[in-house]
Amino acid sequence: MTASQPLTPELRAWIIEQASAGVSADRVFKAMCDAGWNADVAESAMESVLTEHLAQLQASKESPVVAASQPAAPSRPLPEPSLGQSPSTIDVGDREVSVLLALQHPRVVVFGNLLSDEECDAIIAAAEPRMQRSLTVETQTGGEEVNADRTSDGMFFQREETPAVAALERRIAKLVNWPENHGEGLQVLHYRPGAEYKPHYDYFDPTQPGTPTILKRGGQRLATLVIYLNNPQAGGGTSFPDVGLEVAPRRGNAVFFSYSAPDPATKSLHGGSPVIAGEKWIATKWLREGEFK
Numbered sequence: 308m309t310a311s312q313p314l315t316p317e318l319r320a321w322i323i324e325q326a327s328a329g330v331s332a333d334r335v336f337k338a339m340c341d342a343g344w345n346a347d348v349a350e351s352a353m354e355s356v357l358t359e360h361l362a363q364l365q366a367s368k369e370s371p372v373v374a375a376s377q378p379a380a381p382s383r384p385l386p387e388p389s390l391g392q393s394p395s396t397i398d399v400g401d402r403e404v405s406v407l408l409a410l411q412h413p414r415v416v417v418f419g420n421l422l423s424d425e426e427c428d429a430i431i432a433a434a435e436p437r438m439q440r441s442l443t444v445e446t447q448t449g450g451e452e453v454n455a456d457r458t459s460d461g462m463f464f465q466r467e468e469t470p471a472v473a474a475l476e477r478r479i480a481k482l483v484n485w486p487e488n489h490g491e492g493l494q495v496l497h498y499r500p501g502a503e504y505k506p507h508y509d510y511f512d513p514t515q516p517g518t519p520t521i522l523k524r525g526g527q528r529l530a531t532l533v534i535y536l537n538n539p540q541a542g543g544g545t546s547f548p549d550v551g552l553e554v555a556p557r558r559g560n561a562v563f564f565s566y567s568a569p570d571p572a573t574k575s576l577h578g579g580s581p582v583i584a585g586e587k588w589i590a591t592k593w594l595r596e597g598e599f600k
């Protein structure tokens with residue numbers, strides 16, 4: 308970030324959130340400087356945001372009737388499959404996807420038959436020459452870094468990059484009622500024996516200074532679909548440690564989970580368990596609140 312970096316709504320909200328959570332002004336200031344803000348610009352941004360916020364708080368205290376009559380903020384819409392009539396399959400246009408398991412909290416749904424064997428193979432074949440050691444988001448700055456918690460190789464497709472990727476993206480949009488253009492490009496991961504992805508949250512942590520930069524492109528992540536592209540011989544499930552759930556990786560199946568807020572209370576902590584024998588290939592689709600351009 309530079310001195311000319313605009314003070315975005317996300318950064319404004321981040322500063323207020325830090326102050327409200329009791330983080331000292333010194334620490335907020337240091338976090339902004341670590342994220343690349345010029346010290347003078349960071350200081351005046353903090354001052355203007357917090358002064359304005361305090362004035363708003365004061366105003367709402369002085370007119371409590373008005374404040375109390377404001378409707379509660381509506382909970383944000385989320386990607387969600389149509390399971391109201393407890394269907395055993397969902398028509399996604401060119402395929403019938405099975406519903407194998409549904410859990411309310413955390414919201415987790417396991418699907419079968421999302422992809423054919425041939426489509427799984429086509430996605431692996433297109434991804435294989437482009438695999439590199441996986442990176443995770445570097446929370447201080449919003450950049451990317453190699454992370455010891457994630458011992459897999461990976462790559463990203465552009466949206467609709469190949470016919471199999473485009474077909475999968477159309478199906479996912481129908482399956483979870485969410486626009487295709489709110490999805491990140493599909494990520495493919497390859498785990499060898501011993502490789503794993505330690506438990507983590509997929510949303511961007513609002514307390515990290517790099518988050519406002521990440522949120523500019525598409526807003527928060529709201530949901531994840533992990534799609535299994537092969538059958539590992541042993542291990543390699545997707546675990547949800549808060550509720551003791553482990554989803555077995557079966558080719559063509561997928562596990563969907565959503566998180567209504569970037570908060571551990573969603574119980575959306577999840578990990579890729581170590582591969583014990585064989586290898587594991589998955590594709591991950593992350594769904595954002597806004598258009599991901």
Ligand code: PD2
Pocket residue numbers: 496504509531533543544545546577578579580589591
């Ligand atoms: O490989 C998995 O099962 C897995 C587990 C947790 C993938 C991801 N997270 C992910 O791609 O975010």
Ligand code: ZN
Pocket residue numbers: 507508509531577
């Ligand atoms: Zn994840």
